Amino acid sequence: MHIAMASDHAGRPFMDPLAEVARSLGHEVHFVGPLTGDSVDYPLAAEALCKEIGSGRAERGILLCGSGAGVTVAANKMPLIRASSTENIYTAHQMVEHDAVNVITLGARTLGVEPAKEIVAAYLKAEFTGEERHRRRLGEVLRIAREQHMNPMYDLHETGQRIWLDYIRRDILDNGTLARYIEELSVTGLTSNPSIFDKAIADTDLYDAEIRSLRASGVTDREDIFFTLAIQDLKRAASLFKTIWDVSGHTDGCCSLEVSPLLANDTETTIQQGDALFKRADSPNLMIKVPGTPEGAPAIEELIARGININVTLLFSEAQYRRAAEAYIQGLERRAEAGEPLDNFSVASVFVSRWDKAAMDDLPDNLKDKLGVAASVQCYRAFHEIFSGPRWEALAAKGANPQKLLFASTSTKDPSLPDTFYVAALAADGTVNTIPEKTLLAFADHGEVTGVLSEADMKAADETIAQCKAAGLDVDALGERLQIEGRDAFNKSWGDLMDAIDEKSQDLQSA
DSSP states (O other), X not given: OEEXXXXXXXXGGGHHHHHHHHHHTTOEEEEOSOOOSSOOOHHHHHHHHHHHHHTTSOSEEEEEESSSHHHHHHHTTSTTOOEEEOSSHHHHHHHHHTTOOOEEEEETTTSOHHHHHHHHHHHHHOOOOOOHHHHHHHHHHHHHHHHTTOSHHHHHHHTTOEEEEEOOOHHHHXXXXXXXXXXXXXXXXXXXXXXXHHHHHHSOSTTHHHHHHHHHTTOOOHHHHHHHHHHHHHHHHHHHHHHHHHHTTSSSOOEEEEOOGGGTTOHHHHHHHHHHHHHHHOOTTEEEEEEOSTTHHHHHHHHXXXXXXXXXXXXXXXXXXXXXXXXXXXXXHHHHHTTOOOOOOEEEXXXXXXXXXXXXXXXXXXXXXXXXXXXXXXXXXXXXXXXXXXXXXXXHTTTOOOOEEXXXXXXXXXXXXXXXXXXXXXOOTTOEEEEOHHHHHHHHHHOOOOOOOOHHHHHHHHHHHHHHHXXXXXXXXXXXXXXXXXXXXHHHHHHHHHHHHHHHHHHHHHO
């Protein structure tokens, strides 16, 4: 683990001895906050340490002052922090095992150095147990925190839908923005894609130093450079969602990394790269994104059978969604037959708004901007059908979780529609909506949850699809076309991303 340490002036004599304990257990330690001066206000030390955890740079913290009380009070005002003080070994491990405490606070004037070293060792050796009673109680703690920021995103979370951010860039980690979104806007996961990383790397200087360092160390392969940068960001993000992952029983709190979109029609290489990336990231709540193409389906099955978390992407129609769900179930059945635990997780990402953009000129006014929601609602009904009945119940009895339906591409493309249109229309229990940052902030500001998907919505979806077909639109063919166009769009973004890395490298070398 990465351990951050900070102290006011009173706790400073304990810093080096406790750091040595952490290092002896195999952890990396770095000191933050004011390190000199006759007097250091404890809130400054607490804030510096908690920012390290809130940015994902550190997973746990050791915080010191005279009594341990002041820094505890200050730390618990920061997003995603659960700080507790103790003077005994039992509480030092129990606070992690039961309560997932991520900052231990100690009083240098109430403890000797040797007892403090034993306490820190117990704290760092402990892990959250994941027992149902502890998950339930910690879930209630997270609920209390969300309730302090009542807004439309909280209302959406309360429908049973989980909100993931469809965006990542290193600065939202560094400045604590992602931590605030988790704390204040009920965000419980994150997705990425080549387009997002292309903009992040090409349009900012946030990655320049790292690209220079990688090139200088002899890393010249563009894909390797990209995956190094992406995994660094996503591992940090995943650490921020780790408590949600634990509390949810490994059905939420995930971050997604996509295999090269150039592999969308290459089963074997998708399997190889997906497996390698999952192992390289080494984060339990990381998901590997695999396109749900015909060639992607057997890769999804194989990767699930290997125990890898999978986000199936680029799904549009019910037929494509069913293919992805079948691959997931077959992968789990193979694990069950092999006696392996069924504890890996998957989501199936159905793209919404691209339907309406593509059909805009082919439908009469009364059907415009209705096809995306209708196609998604049909997938939602299929989700309920697939994950019920004897076949699924046999897997569920062995610990399997349903592959959650995820609504993607939910930003509004038509300027005549409300900017929260697709988010409001697709609130549904047991699903995920991955939302771009702009749409997330819009819904938090003025969105409204008017209800959840129902049988009436499913009937209306069928009627909409039938009307679109009657109007001359080949809906099935459009779904297939959208998947191909989506693949090609990601291929272009991937090419642009590789070019951006080349350009950055050349610019940095010439500089």
